[in-house]
Amino acid sequence: MAGIDPATGKVSKTTLNLGNLPPRKQSVAPVAFPRTPTRVNPNQPPWPAFRGYHEYSFAHAVMGVRLPTILAKAIQDVYLTMNAEYEEERITDLLKCVERMEKLMDDLQGNAKLRTIIDDGAGDVALWNKEISKYFKGKDFMNAPWLFAEAYKYRRLRECFSLSKFWVEYDVFFRQKCDTFSRSATAVFELASRFAEPTILDMNLTPEEKRTKDKLVFHELAQICLWGNSTDLSLLIDMTEDDIKALQSTGGDHLAATEKNILGNDLKVLGDLVTGMSGGRIDFILDNAGFELYTDLVFADWLIQSGICREVHFHGKILPWFVSDVRRQDWNWILNQCVYGHLFQSEDQKNDVSEDDIAHLRTLGMRWKQFEQEGKFQYHQHPFWCTGFTFWHLHSEAPDLWDTLCESDLVIFKGDLNHRKLTYDCHAPPSTPFAQAIGPLASEPGAPPICSLRTIKSDVVVGLPEGVAERLDETETENWKISGKYAVVLLSPGDRGVKI
Secondary structure, eight states: OOEEEOOTOOEEEEEEOTSSSOOOOOOOOOOSSSSSSSGGOOOOOOOOOOTTTTTTTTTHHHIIIIIHHHHHHHHHHHHHHHHOOOHHHHHHHHHHHHHHHHHHHHHTTTBBBBBOOOSSSSSTTTHHHHHHHHTTTOOOTTSSSSSHHHHHHHHHHHHHHHTSSTTTTTTTTTHHHHHHHOOHHHHHHHHHHSSSSSOOOOTTHHHHHHHHHHHHHHHHHHHHHHHHHGGGGTTTTTTTTTHHHHHTTHHHHHHHHHHGGEEEEEEHHHHHHHHHHEEEEEEEOBSSTTTTHHHHHHHHHHHHHSSEEEEEEEBBBBSOOOTTTHHHHHHHHHHHHHHOOOOOOOOTTTTOOOOHHHHHHHHHHHHHHHHHHHTTTEEEEEEGGGGGGGGHHHHHHOOOOOOHTTSSSSSEEEEHHHHHHTSBBBBBOTTTTHHHHHHHHHTTTTTTEEEEEEOOOOSSSSSSTTTHHHHHHOOOOOOOTSSSSSSEEEEEETTOOOOO
């Protein structure tokens, strides 16, 4: 309390006796990263999330520029379809779809809050609305985590058609997917000429000699599958035919030159795992339709013929998704184009296409259709792949799908989006081990070996040796994380005891 100091005559400093009050609380320490599993949720990933308002990130460019551009092209596609219609009821129904697309454009450009999905009868509505209500109430396009906000945009685009009478199954991206594959003739026929003839197993080879030979073929095919991801339509909106040819080069010299750009490289260990199988099962979680799907089929064809696999399972999307992702109709389309199509025989291409080219492609297509009839190729689709949840939630939100994947000897996740969902798409240090970055997919009891084949096209990067990311930050003139110049091939052993 205050008083007069007898020596100076001044008022002494006021003091309080706080001995009976609760002790002073210590300041809360910043959250240590990665967050513990109990603190992880869709709005709080293990490390801080990328969000659209982060101007330094690729998320900002995608949410602010790329997604509106993609949506504008989708509206143009609808008008092309409308111009070929002649029944008034179908035209007016399609116009209502355009009105909903324009409302989505307004919400996207105006950074509106994320509303729940209108119940259109689809099996994923409950999953979407549970996640929005629990984790993103009041969030908008730019301050929700980028991964969720981007997926939400594509689900809203689907809603524009799922509420219609005649256009529920309409895919605004199908025309683009077909067109891009039609401009991939050089690489398509190069692979067809090499793999059209059935693989003849040399009975004179010892098991070890066969495995050595298989490793060499595997090493090349895995890289073709990896770099086939370069033709992701959502990221390469204005690509020329020459650009596509350069990206799809399948020559051995090209692959040898590009392997140095695989920054996290488990190819050797992956090759040991795959070529050690006999009559196994491998699952592909597919990414892009068109040329990338074609390379996946070539790879799977070899896996069957070499005896490594008895069956290969392919998992695609149930909705039009991220422009170029594979749906059932894309799967059917490419098989039938290989057998029956005249896609590469247009006036500007037919002089470069020989009868042998067409025959090789037809042979491949017929064999693949036969494999599908025999159950050696199996195509699946599940609503979970088109939700806003990351794959950390696969075992809890889609236990039936998780149980199916656990029956596989190896699950290969293709492409950038699948990699983002595997790793929760957050600011993890680049040297974070892949098995740590994918969380439950590596640690859940019975988890299968999981591989990510990914051309790097977005901010999240894990599985790199110490110092590599820092060196590239200093030496690269463009953003190496989004250029598509670099890649990773990363493997998690799962809960099966696979050594890596």
